Amino acid sequence: MSDPIIDFKDVSVHFQNGSEAVDAVKNINLQIKAGEIFGIVGYSGAGKSTLVRLINLLHGPTLGDISVAHVHSVANGQVLIKGKALRQLRQKIGMIFQHFNLLDQSTVLQNVLFALKHSGLNKTARIAKAKKLIDQVGLTDRIDNYPAQLSGGQKQRVAIARALANDPEILISDEATSALDPKTTKQILQLLADLNKKTGVTIVLITHEMQVVKNIADRVAVMKNGEIIEQNATYDIFANPQKALTKEFIETASGSQEALEKVLQQPEVKQLPSNALLVELSFSGSTTGEPVISLLAKKFDVTADILYGNVESIQGIAIGTLIVVLQGSKANIQKALAEIKDRKIGLQTIKEGK
Amino acid sequence: MINWLNKIMPNVISMGWGGDYGWWQSIYQTLFMTLFSALIGGLIGLIFAIILVLTDNDGILPNRPVFWLADKIVSVFRAVPFIILLFVISPFTHLLIGTTLGATAALVPLSLSVAPFYARQIQVVLKAVDPGKIEASQALGANNWDLLIIYMKESLPEMIRVSTVTLISLIGLTAMAGAIGSGGLGNTVVTFGQQSKYDVVWVGTILLLLLIFGIQAIGDWWAKHSNHAV
Numbered sequence: 025m026s027d028p029i030i031d032f033k034d035v036s037v038h039f040q041n042g043s044e045a046v047d048a049v050k051n052i053n054l055q056i057k058a059g060e061i062f063g064i065v066g067y068s069g070a071g072k073s074t075l076v077r078l079i080n081l082l083h084g085p086t087l088g089d090i091s092v093a094h095v096h097s098v099a100n101g102q103v104l105i106k107g108k109a110l111r112q113l114r115q116k117i118g119m120i121f122q123h124f125n126l127l128d129q130s131t132v133l134q135n136v137l138f139a140l141k142h143s144g145l146n147k148t149a150r151i152a153k154a155k156k157l158i159d160q161v162g163l164t165d166r167i168d169n170y171p172a173q174l175s176g177g178q179k180q181r182v183a184i185a186r187a188l189a190n191d192p193e194i195l196i197s198d199e200a201t202s203a204l205d206p207k208t209t210k211q212i213l214q215l216l217a218d219l220n221k222k223t224g225v226t227i228v229l230i231t232h233e234m235q236v237v238k239n240i241a242d243r244v245a246v247m248k249n250g251e252i253i254e255q256n257a258t259y260d261i262f263a264n265p266q267k268a269l270t271k272e273f274i275e276t277a278s279g280s281q282e283a284l285e286k287v288l289q290q291p292e293v294k295q296l297p298s299n300a301l302l303v304e305l306s307f308s309g310s311t312t313g314e315p316v317i318s319l320l321a322k323k324f325d326v327t328a329d330i331l332y333g334n335v336e337s338i339q340g341i342a343i344g345t346l347i348v349v350l351q352g353s354k355a356n357i358q359k360a361l362a363e364i365k366d367r368k369i370g371l372q373t374i375k376e377g378k
Numbered sequence: 379m380i381n382w383l384n385k386i387m388p389n390v391i392s393m394g395w396g397g398d399y400g401w402w403q404s405i406y407q408t409l410f411m412t413l414f415s416a417l418i419g420g421l422i423g424l425i426f427a428i429i430l431v432l433t434d435n436d437g438i439l440p441n442r443p444v445f446w447l448a449d450k451i452v453s454v455f456r457a458v459p460f461i462i463l464l465f466v467i468s469p470f471t472h473l474l475i476g477t478t479l480g481a482t483a484a485l486v487p488l489s490l491s492v493a494p495f496y497a498r499q500i501q502v503v504l505k506a507v508d509p510g511k512i513e514a515s516q517a518l519g520a521n522n523w524d525l526l527i528i529y530m531k532e533s534l535p536e537m538i539r540v541s542t543v544t545l546i547s548l549i550g551l552t553a554m555a556g557a558i559g560s561g562g563l564g565n566t567v568v569t570f571g572q573q574s575k576y577d578v579v580w581v582g583t584i585l586l587l588l589l590i591f592g593i594q595a596i597g598d599w600w601a602k603h604s605n606h607a608v
């Protein structure tokens with residue numbers, strides 16, 4: 025029963041617009057387990073939207089096999105289901121969008137009711153269910169408002185209520201927080217995480233910001249030019265990124281790139297003395313910074329001056345970054361570096377003094 | 379009072395209100411032609427607009443041959459000037475109605491002329507519906523019928539606006555049809571104008587303008603009040 029709820033085998037999507045050809049999705053193999061929150065990160069044009077639109081068949085692939093919610097929907101690039109069967113599959117897959125895509129000429133209630141049109145419930149039951157969904161996203165007092173009367177965050181809540189109307193097994197979020205401010209983004213992500221816990225709905229979360237997946241995703245895939253270049257548990261992606269692009273995303277998310285630039289501007293770093301070394305230390309899980317710093321001083325007579333520090337928790341495990349200036353005799357610094365490596369602490373030399 | 383009116387607009391008074399050649403008959407015929415050609419031509423135009431939007435490349439039922447055919451039909455009928463269309467289709471009108479004179483016969487060219495005009499306007503309006511709304515609805519499991527309703531409902535204020543424009547241009551066409559004896563205010567104005575009875579021309583023109591401004595005002599109000607997107 026641990027079959028994946030979303031299963032892509034060698035899936036490719038090729039677009040041909042006249043003479044212009046784009047391989048938007050290339051040879052993707054992807055298994056997403058029921059109940060997990062799966063993040064897909066990539067820059068604009070990486071093919072994220074194209075990839076997830078294959079889940080609910082908003083468009084078909086050129087090649088490959090797809091199974092979704094135990095329905096074999098695509099074989100050898102051929103879409104196997106259409107008409108009513110396709111619409112029924114889509115009811116099992118909710119989707120929310122960057123620009124909300126609500127019906128502007130319909131009220132909040134009508135928007136949610138529209139999703140229930142083919143639910144098989146009678147009118148009274150549909151209205152009761154719509155009201156319950158709206159309550160679940162905290163908009164009961166806005167039930168008769170039109171989307172134009174709502175804030176961005178409220179609109180996305182309506183979209184979430186609508187997407188959940190048919191008790192979907194999967195919820196796709198395509199940049200759903202990209203048009204929202206940081207605080208609202210947090211609230212919406214929290215809502216998604218809560219829904220995942222409460223109902224077990226599988227969530228596929230597309231974003232161009234690592235920050236978004238950091239707190240709620242179980243696993244993350246990084247996409248580039250139509251390919252998944254790296255895929256791992258969220259913690260491992262952050263603690264141990266393999267590809268340059270992944271590192272770039274993480275550095276942007278943690279703000280450590282920005283911090284490093286500031287550090288490099290400081291006078292004591294600009295004129296780094298010859299017996300000093302600027303390094304970045306990264307700690308994860310059980311290893312933490314403080315004992316090491318004091319140990320370096322006691323054992324090797326190497327002082328460590330902390331210029332920047334950051335600790336964050338991913339999937340409940342801490343990941344820390346320290347940018348420090350190590351100062352001491354050459355030999356002692358070498359010993360200190362060896363000790364750091366022994367302790368499985370990430371070490372990156374940024375600048376050597378002269 | 380009557381004496382004074384008789385003095386400044388003798389022909390207007392002598393036409394009278396009732397009777398086959400009275401003002402009421404003239405107004406009634408204009409309203410009749412406008413209303414029924416709007417209904418018939420509007421329905422044909424709406425159907426063509428829907429076909430054009432659904433079968434377009436980026437529509438929900440792309441179909442090149444159907445799109446091509448509908449597009450060409452609309453273009454051709456749109457290109458023929460109304461006054462020429464009146465004569466070109468007169469054999470067809472005769473076949474259908476049994477005469478080419480009068481308000482009922484005028485419905486045929488009026489409908490055929492307004493249909494492509496309306497089709498293009500509605501096509502533009504429907505195409506302006508955000509594709510994201512259609513995609514979101516599809517993702518919810520909507521069928522094509524649901525999607526068509528979304529198209530119409532989301533563009534309702536704009537549909538009202540272009541319908542108003544169409545209705546007004548249609549009143550212009552009924553006046554032109556008057557030149558070949560369709561009846562109506564246009565016909566009255568032309569007939570009396572040729573006899574230099576300018577009091578009738580003025581009153582007829584004012585009545586036409588009142589009708590046009592009335593429709594415009596109602597249309598503007600309705601379009602505004604049906605729009606919840608702002």
Ligand SMILES: Nc1ncnc2c1ncn2[C@@H]1O[C@H](COP(=O)(O)OP(=O)(O)OP(=O)(O)O)[C@@H](O)[C@H]1O
Pocket residue numbers: 039040041046047048066067068069070071072073074075232
């Ligand atoms: N219908 C289409 N026809 C042709 N090319 C397309 C189509 N849809 C997407 N593409 C192309 O496929 C590539 C991937 O697009 P996609 O929208 O999947 O990227 P994305 O990762 O979602 O980007 P964004 O973050 O901007 O949403 C792009 O080069 C895009 O131009």
Ligand SMILES: [Mg+2]
Pocket residue numbers: 072073074198
């Ligand atoms: Mg996208």
